Amino acid sequence: QSVLTQPPSVSAAPGQKVTISCSGSSSDIGNNYVSWYQQLPGTAPKLLIYDNNQRPSGIPDRFSGSKSGTSATLGITGLQTGDEADYYCGTWDSSLSVGVFGGGTKLTVL
């Protein structure tokens, strides 16, 4: 069972917007940066968002991240069929000194 809680699946139509939530606690999300990863089918995960809301070079601004308290959110606008993937959130747990991750959210673009 994953430490961070994500919805198992979300879906939306092409061109629409979707948000994926990631819920934790004061010892993890509440006191540390959150990162988000996209895993396309059959490939390795790819960094989408780091430091809660920063995009690496090459990641389009359709992807955004935010954090409030012990929860974080990944937003994707202008959905494309190529965005169909699993999305994972991750952060550090300051109390346990371990990395903690969500169980992943499968995005379907209808």
Added chain:
Amino acid sequence: QVQLVQSGSELKKPGASVTVSCKASGFTLPPYSINWFRQAPGQGLDWLGWINTNTGKPTYAQAFTGRFVFSLDTPVTTAYLQISSLKAEDTAVYYCARDRKIIDFDVWGQGTMVTVSS
């Protein structure tokens, strides 16, 4: 090109050991740490832990102590994951990832499929 190159797929019998390598290309491993992940078929990512490439000190997630060992070569160009006493439930794709700070994995290996079957 900055990348992590992992070793190829492995087929092992229960009780055997396996070593997965993760070689840095286009950059030097220190000061980055290397983290290891496991992804069983159809499942999410499990974080196995990390190794400090400056000190060689490994840190293991609680569920992965004992049979899992992280190591480095000298000079530090490659990280290794060794799994002993393999079980069928160890069947998974194993990934290494470069950590820029803390849980900021910007470079990932392509993954190594380890299959444990008699």
